[in-house]
Amino acid sequence: MIFWENDMLQDLNFKAKQEVSDAEKLAWLRLARTDTVGPVTFRKLIESFGSALAALEALPELSKRGGRKKPLTPPPAHIVEREFRALQKMGGQIVTLACSDYPPLLAACEDAPPVLSVLGDPALMQKPCTALVGARNASINGRKLAEKLARDLGAAGQVIVSGLARGIDTAAHKGALENGTIAVVAGGIDVIYPEENAGLYEQIREKGCIVAESPLGQKPFAQSFPRRNRIVSGLSAATVIIEATMRSGSLITARLAGEQGREVLAVPGSPFDPRAAGPNALIRDGAVLIRGADDVLEALRSLSGHMLREPTAAPAFFTQEPVFTGEEAPANLHDTVVSHLSFTPITVDELLRACHVTIPVLQTILLELELAGRIKRLPGNRVSLLEE
Secondary structure: OOOOOHHHHHHOOOOOOOOOOHHHHHHHHHHHOOOOOOHHHHHHHHHHHOOHHHHHHHHHHHHHHOOOOOOOOOOOHHHHHHHHHHHHHHOOEEEEOOOOOOOHHHHOOOOOOOEEEEEEOHHHHHOOEEEEEEOOOOOHHHHHHHHHHHHHHHHOOOEEEEOOOOOHHHHHHHHHOOOOEEEEEOOOOOOOOOHHHHHHHHHHHHHOEEEEOOOOOOOOOOOHHHHHHHHHHHOOOEEEEEOOOOOOHHHHHHHHHHHOOOEEEEOOOOOOOHHHHHHHHHHHOOOEEOOOHHHHHHHHHHHOOOOOOOOOOOOHHHHOOOOOOOOOOOHHHHHHHHHOOOOOOEEHHHHHHHHOOOHHHHHHHHHHHHHOOOEEEEOOOEEEEOOO
16 A cells, blocks of 8 residues: 655655646646546546647547547537636636646546546645545434544544535534535536535535536536545545445445555444444455544554655656657557457556557557547556447
8 A cells, every 4th residue: 555644745746846827727628528538548648749739639530540430529619618717707726637736645546537626725635634434324423423533633634535425424524624624526516416415515615625527517427426436535545434335335435545555444333234334344354443533543643654665756748748659550450459358457468468569559559449439448557348
């Protein structure tokens, strides 16, 4: 697992610290809103072409070479600018991976959102963060514990991150309001879900920070919740689970936290309560047992100074100079690569050995195939066919 000492966060150089113009933000937003351009491919495009504007110009030809019948085209500039101006009118802002106020821990994740919509105080994303999530149908005791834990951790300097859902998430945000809380929403930043949290949403907007990856006006759908969860865990050095069934979305957050190299902590419960099954299973599998804020703080302190690898260097694509131009691949190789894939992800290294091509050629093929809507790139340098 990878951890960082809290007071070192500002020193990490995951990206070039720079100011980004509105024109550049609009180009990033337009590329991020393009169909089939996921976070991993977004980075590959910027690495390949040096800027979002150059990548946008290359999309139609790249997708055509990947086998797309109709060339991929980004959304019209005026549509994206309308979203950009509407967010500004709300008092919000667009934060890109190239911006100095993009959260450093999230930037370290391979599938970090290239563009975030932010309402409230973005400075909270730069502070030490702990995620606190759990069951929507939480018990009274579970909600009381979540609120107290959030309040105590906030008083100790932790910003509490959660998903603004019913139950544990709601209690966590309420407990953390006075000291700082970040709500990551699954839909557009202007869509309040659930509606019963409208009052809490306004309080967080005033005193904390609201973050979204989805476009304005986008209502949450099934796949948007796991995408939201990876941001919750990605913002945080540790994720605490309070009450969760074995099929809970909170366990997805715990899994994502582990994959991101972050600590997973859980509050145990009675074996007779289905809502305790998730945390109990996590503890059995190695999660840190939590009784209160002191246990969380002790776990965080034990991580200080124990980085298992050096912080990643600043990605070269933020220099705005192309660092990988790729080699144009023969058309028949696209089908050869696809023939080795299935709906179960494999690593690019495995694919490379099977296809007997050079790394630049394979990377170009994968880029073109994803833009054509035939495959998907996943964290951990993995790839699979795209389910229809």
